[in-house]
Amino acid sequence: MNVLAYLIPVSLTLGGLGLAAFFWAVQGRQFEDPDGDGQRILTDEFDDRPKP
Amino acid sequence: MAGAQTVSARPGGGASAAAIELAKVAQTWDDIVLALPSIHCGGCIASVERALEATPGVRSARVNLTLKRASIETTGQVTAEQLIAVVKAAGYQAHSLERDVLDAAGSDQTGKGLLIRLAVSGFAMMNVMLLSVAVWSGAQDATRDMFHWISAAIALPAIAYAAQPFFVSAQAALRVGRLNMDVPISLAIVLACLMSVYETTQHGDHAYFDAALSLTFFLLAGRFMDHRTRSVARSAAQELTALEVPRALLQNGTSVAVADLNIGDIIRVLPGMRIPADGVICDGASEVDRSLLTGETMPAAVTSGTALCTGELNLTGPLELRVTAAGSDSSLHRLADLVALAETSKNRYTSLADKAARIYAPMVHILAAAAFAGWYWASGDLRLALNVAVAVLIITCPCALGLAVPAVATAASGRLYRQGMLIKNATALERLAQVDTVVFDKTGTLTMGQPKVEDLSGCRRSDLGVALALAKGSGHPLACSLVAGIDAMGIAGADVSDIREVPGYGVEGRWQGETVRLGRMAWVGGRKSDRTATYLQLGRDASVTFEFSDALRDGAEQAVRSLGAAGIDVVLLSGDAPAAVGNIADRLGIKAWGAEMLPADKAARIAALRKTGHKVLMVGDGLNDTAALAGAHVSMSPASALDAARVVSDIVLLGNSLEPLAETLQVARLATRRIKENFAIAALYNLIAVPIALAGFATPLAAALAMSGSSISVSLNALRLVRR
Numbered sequence: 096m097n098v099l100a101y102l103i104p105v106s107l108t109l110g111g112l113g114l115a116a117f118f119w120a121v122q123g124r125q126f127e128d129p130d131g132d133g134q135r136i137l138t139d140e141f142d143d144r145p146k147p
Numbered sequence: 148m149a150g151a152q153t154v155s156a157r158p159g160g161g162a163s164a165a166a167i168e169l170a171k172v173a174q175t176w177d178d179i180v181l182a183l184p185s186i187h188c189g190g191c192i193a194s195v196e197r198a199l200e201a202t203p204g205v206r207s208a209r210v211n212l213t214l215k216r217a218s219i220e221t222t223g224q225v226t227a228e229q230l231i232a233v234v235k236a237a238g239y240q241a242h243s244l245e246r247d248v249l250d251a252a253g254s255d256q257t258g259k260g261l262l263i264r265l266a267v268s269g270f271a272m273m274n275v276m277l278l279s280v281a282v283w284s285g286a287q288d289a290t291r292d293m294f295h296w297i298s299a300a301i302a303l304p305a306i307a308y309a310a311q312p313f314f315v316s317a318q319a320a321l322r323v324g325r326l327n328m329d330v331p332i333s334l335a336i337v338l339a340c341l342m343s344v345y346e347t348t349q350h351g352d353h354a355y356f357d358a359a360l361s362l363t364f365f366l367l368a369g370r371f372m373d374h375r376t377r378s379v380a381r382s383a384a385q386e387l388t389a390l391e392v393p394r395a396l397l398q399n400g401t402s403v404a405v406a407d408l409n410i411g412d413i414i415r416v417l418p419g420m421r422i423p424a425d426g427v428i429c430d431g432a433s434e435v436d437r438s439l440l441t442g443e444t445m446p447a448a449v450t451s452g453t454a455l456c457t458g459e460l461n462l463t464g465p466l467e468l469r470v471t472a473a474g475s476d477s478s479l480h481r482l483a484d485l486v487a488l489a490e491t492s493k494n495r496y497t498s499l500a501d502k503a504a505r506i507y508a509p510m511v512h513i514l515a516a517a518a519f520a521g522w523y524w525a526s527g528d529l530r531l532a533l534n535v536a537v538a539v540l541i542i543t544c545p546c547a548l549g550l551a552v553p554a555v556a557t558a559a560s561g562r563l564y565r566q567g568m569l570i571k572n573a574t575a576l577e578r579l580a581q582v583d584t585v586v587f588d589k590t591g592t593l594t595m596g597q598p599k600v601e602d603l604s605g606c607r608r609s610d611l612g613v614a615l616a617l618a619k620g621s622g623h624p625l626a627c628s629l630v631a632g633i634d635a636m637g638i639a640g641a642d643v644s645d646i647r648e649v650p651g652y653g654v655e656g657r658w659q660g661e662t663v664r665l666g667r668m669a670w671v672g673g674r675k676s677d678r679t680a681t682y683l684q685l686g687r688d689a690s691v692t693f694e695f696s697d698a699l700r701d702g703a704e705q706a707v708r709s710l711g712a713a714g715i716d717v718v719l720l721s722g723d724a725p726a727a728v729g730n731i732a733d734r735l736g737i738k739a740w741g742a743e744m745l746p747a748d749k750a751a752r753i754a755a756l757r758k759t760g761h762k763v764l765m766v767g768d769g770l771n772d773t774a775a776l777a778g779a780h781v782s783m784s785p786a787s788a789l790d791a792a793r794v795v796s797d798i799v800l801l802g803n804s805l806e807p808l809a810e811t812l813q814v815a816r817l818a819t820r821r822i823k824e825n826f827a828i829a830a831l832y833n834l835i836a837v838p839i840a841l842a843g844f845a846t847p848l849a850a851a852l853a854m855s856g857s858s859i860s861v862s863l864n865a866l867r868l869v870r871r
């Protein structure tokens with residue numbers, strides 16, 4: 096059962112990374128407009144370079 | 148709780164057309180938010196953003212397709228009205244949104260905080276659940292204890308952070324000696340944690356860390372959805388007093404605050420100004436727009452001796468007015484009092500959720516206490532009795548109940564929002580479901596509120612050219628509509644000189660050496676039309692008559708027809724003249740109608756309907772409807788309505804069409820049925836689980852299964868509403 100000593104910290108760290116990524120995404124306002132973000136990739140604007 | 152009334156002063160400036168027109172104040176906040184009910188694709192986003200960003204004074208514009216709105220950062224030099232015009236020119240409908248509505252429905256700080264708490268509790272729940280599964284599937288002794296300790300290390304900080312909203316609310320309720328839903332919730336979470344820690348130190352079999360966390364998670368999910376559809380209550384009476392003109396012009400040209408006016412003072416009202424105080428005209432002739440107060444479409448001609456009311460708009464000529472009532476005695480102030488009265492007398496509706504909580508919260512406590520007392524008495528084992536009591540508390544804890552209402556409300560208001568209905572009040576859907584009578588206002592609600600010139604094709608082009616030149620010399624609504632009508636035919640204005648407006652009569656000028664006039668029949672001469680009309684006289688020729696009608700709002704006919712088909716009484720109440728109201732009622736097939744109704748009459752009619760047991764939905768837009776809107780069971784107003792009317796309404800119609808009205812009622816009924824079904828599901832689950840828990844057979848596994856099972860079935864039931 097010694098493998099648990101590695102696996103439990105590993106699983107918690109990976110989960111924690113996911114949680115941190117979610118915090119980052121919320122702060123970056125990525126959940127404010129799911130419909131619009133899907134549509135925006137279809138426009139031709141800023142195809143050559145990102146919006147300043 | 149949800150129904151609490153928050154009265155907040157509006158930020159200065161505001162987006163109200165009237166306020167801007169009155170005080171000419173610049174927008175004091177530099178962020179404007181517009182609702183765009185008609186956008187639906189990536190192309191719309193691009194064209195709206197491009198149009199807005201090309202406008203001077205706009206720093207940046209961002210369209211949100213999910214919420215169908217645009218947030219615009221400005222330098223403070225543009226008003227919401229200008230931006231609305233820009234968006235309209237790009238081909239989309241737009242309305243300015245009130246800040247409070249945004250805070251409730253948008254992504255504000257509270258919402259973000261709840262979302263993050265939800266994520267934390269979800270993360271902790273999944274990890275602890277993983278460890279719990281190992282325990283349930285047979286981990287023994289030291290391994291089990293280690294898993295319990297790791298669970299505690301994850302669960303305790305996670306709960307201390309994530310469950311704060313419940314603790315805070317429970318504490319607030321207890322401090323005033325009341326019980327709300329959060330008290331049993333907090334008690335269950337805290338007791339489950341304490342009990343589990345104790346069991347872990349004693350090497351016990353069962354720990355409820357996963358249950359405490361999933362309880363927090365599901366309840367936070369409900370709280371988050373609830374937050375997004377929360378009610379925004381503000382006092383409309385305040386809005387009305389804000390409409391009062393702050394300053395008046397004395398006869399000698401000095402400007403004084405309206406509060407300093409005395410009865411008998413002579414004040415001057417220039418064209419384009421609102422009447423600052425009630426009074427009688429002692430000099431001058433003009434026309435006044437009374438639509439704000441009475442709903443009359445047509446401006447009324449006024450001369451010496453006519454009494455005027457605060458808030459009416461002087462259109463054509465300067466007037467001198469002897470003040471008869473000012474400030475708190477003015478008619479506008481009396482109307483505000485009427486609205487305030489209607490707002491307070493409207494018996495506060497208890498939502499289904501509150502009703503359920505009122506029965507449920509004490510019941511949970513009594514059951515848990517009974518379980519503890521019973522087991523302690525029977526076995527004498529304190530630890531066992533406490534364990535059973537905690538299990539009962541966790542199992543009865545209203546997970547499904549916490550989700551039952553918010554999940555349905557979110558699904559229903561999302562569906563209605565896509566059809567252009569903004570639900571402002573959390574209980575509006577439930578109240579809407581009970582409606583059996585719909586009362587409409589006429590001007591601005593069933594009709595567009597703008598006179599539209601009738602068929603011009605029978606007129607000579609040269610006549611139209613003269614009419615256009617003359618009409619451009621006046622700000623009268625009929626003249627404006629005539630200009631729009633003739634412009635649309637591509638006719639250029641004739642070369643008319645010496646154009647001058649004769650207040651109260653019309654416009655006069657010289658064309659090819661002859662005097663030409665456009666205006667009232669009595670002044671111009673001609674064949675009298677029984678409709679709303681204006682007349683054009685060209686020298687000695689016979690006069691030309693232009694007739695106007697008020698166009699019906701899109702979908703008004705369908706809405707009235709489908710309401711009738713659904714067995715709902717339709718009533719039309721208007722402040723306009725009987726002929727005009729009768730005409731509209733005939734066209735729409737409305738049998739019950741009343742004309743020339745004052746604001747108080749409308750409110751009285753609504754109150755009478757209430758007394759006879761009817762549940763009334765009032766649809767109106769004007770100042771004269773505000774008291775009726777406040778007094779009705781549910782109220783709805785178009786986005787074009789006056790601020791005060793919109794504030795008092797539970798539902799705002801964002802699109803131009805009235806057509807979705809009947810379907811809104813249907814969705815509301817469906818939603819209420821789903822809520823009741825959800826309560827039944829929650830009750831059924833308790834009926835099965837509570838005896839098991841009371842008997843002491845409940846394990847953490849059983850609690851986890853039952854809790855997630857009921858929460859998921861309740862959410863799925865709510866989701867059925869999304870489908871059309």
